[in-house]
Amino acid sequence: MSDCLFCKIAAGEIPSTKVYEDEEILAFRDIAPKAPVHILLIPKKHLASLAEAGPEDAALLGKMQLLARQLAEQEGVAESGFRVVANSGPNSGQEVAHLHYHLLGGEPLGDIRG
Ligand code: 5GP
Ligand code: ZN
Numbered sequence: 001m002s003d004c005l006f007c008k009i010a011a012g013e014i015p016s017t018k019v020y021e022d023e024e025i026l027a028f029r030d031i032a033p034k035a036p037v038h039i040l041l042i043p044k045k046h047l048a049s050l051a052e053a054g055p056e057d058a059a060l061l062g063k064m065q066l067l068a069r070q071l072a073e074q075e076g077v078a079e080s081g082f083r084v085v086a087n088s089g090p091n092s093g094q095e096v097a098h099l100h101y102h103l104l105g106g107e108p109l110g111d112i113r114g
Contacts, residue, residue, distance in 0.1 A: 001046040006098035010044045019071060025064055027071060027103075034114065036106025037075045037082070041067060047099040049088040068103050077105030085114030 001007045008014040009028065016028035019039055030038040041064050047053055053061060065084070072078045082105030087094035093113070102114030 001098070004046055004098050005096055006040075006042050006100060007046050010042060019074075020067060024060060025067060027067065030102070034112050035104040035109060037072075037077050037104065039071055039075070039103040041071075041101040041103060043099060048097045049094060049099055050086050051088050053099065064101055068101055071103055072105060075103075075105065081105060081109075083109050083112070083114070087114060 005014065009016045010026050016026075018026065018028045020027040020041075024044055025041060026044060027039050027041045030040050043057075043060055043064065045060075047057065068082075068084045069078070072082045082103060085102040085104065086100065087102075088099075104112060104114060
């Protein structure tokens, strides 16, 4: 999608601090972190939110979830605890309409929603 911020980040048109990349997925640090570890995981293909995902995306979503676990280990928060959040649609407060998982950790998270 030409007018999508995270598509532009996925394409390298807007810089980001990458922590993981493969053909299908990019993970990068949130520009306004809400916790010591705050990473965004996105599929490179445009999906507006989890509400748009279908059965054809099962493998991709599974891979993203396992990547969140792997990055939690890499960032040293797997044992202290972490949270994975996907805001979807208006009531969730989703600001960027490209599916993303927030990975948060590094301190007690309280009611941080990502
Ligand atoms: P949402 O509210 O849609 O679930 O979360 C969007 C997230 O994207 C926010 O945490 C926000 O800080 C982050 N964000 C917005 N613009 C940029 C950007 O240009 N670069 C990065 N790295 N993160 C961004
Ligand atoms: Zn997009």
